[in-house]
Amino acid sequence: MxxxxxxxxxxxxxxxxxxxxxxxxxxxxxxxxxxxxxxxxxxxxxxxxxxxxxxxxxxxxxxxxxxxxxxxxxxxxHEHCDEHMHAQCSECGKIFHLEKPFASSFGKKVLSEYGIDIDPAQTVIIGKCNKCRNKAKN
CATH class of the missing domain: 1.10.10.10 (Winged helix-like DNA-binding domain superfamily/Winged helix DNA-binding domain)
Known part of the structure; x- marks a missing residue:
């Protein structure tokens, strides 16, 4: 650094x-x-x-x-955030670090099936976290 x-x-x-x-x-x-x-x-x-x-x-x-x-x-x-993907809760905004094994296998699958080489540092998957999903159920 x-x-x-x-x-x-x-x-x-x-x-x-x-x-x-x-x-x-x-x-x-x-x-x-x-x-x-x-x-x-x-x-x-x-x-x-x-x-x-x-x-x-x-x-x-x-x-x-x-x-x-x-x-x-x-x-x-979280060191090396540029080496893994992130997920963000669309409700509360919390960021989750999707560690390297997941990011790597996901990236390889997208590359082989769609021809897109994903940049992990620029990739954020949007969804709802457990806490917010449980709040919505109650």
Whole structure:
């Protein structure tokens, strides 16, 4: 991993997102939260840090179905997020890490049957988690 420069903006982003590990936020929401913690950080600095943190795998970046905004979620407890797929609950937004054996076999099947080479880092499967499905039943 490249050297990570610790800046007020980066530290603010990490601090905020670590407090909410199961939630996802837009860049605007992250900017507003970090700006409350560390005044004077400009929006461009936050966006630049978000992009860098996605490149290093510290953050997940994805779009929600039928939404225009990109969402970010902290992913430090899962190394190499670029090597496996993710599933997202359409109800609560929670991200699930679909580990390498599943991602690999799924990718091979899609490639052999449809000729599509899946990029695991860009793949998010949308569905409903057990918790939300059980809530809907009650």
């Amino acid at each position: 490249k050297n990570v420069y610790r800046t007020k903006a980066r530290d603010g982003i990490v601090s905020f997102l670590m407090k909410h590990p199961e939630q996802r936020f837009t860049a605007k929401e992250i900017f507003e939260a970090v700006n409350k913690l560390t005044e004077g950080i400009n929006k461009t600095t936050i966006y630049r840090n978000l992009d860098r943190m996605c490149e290093t795998g510290e953050l997940l970046k994805f779009k929600e179905p039928n939404q225009d905004s990109w969402y970010y979620q902290y992913s430090s407890e």
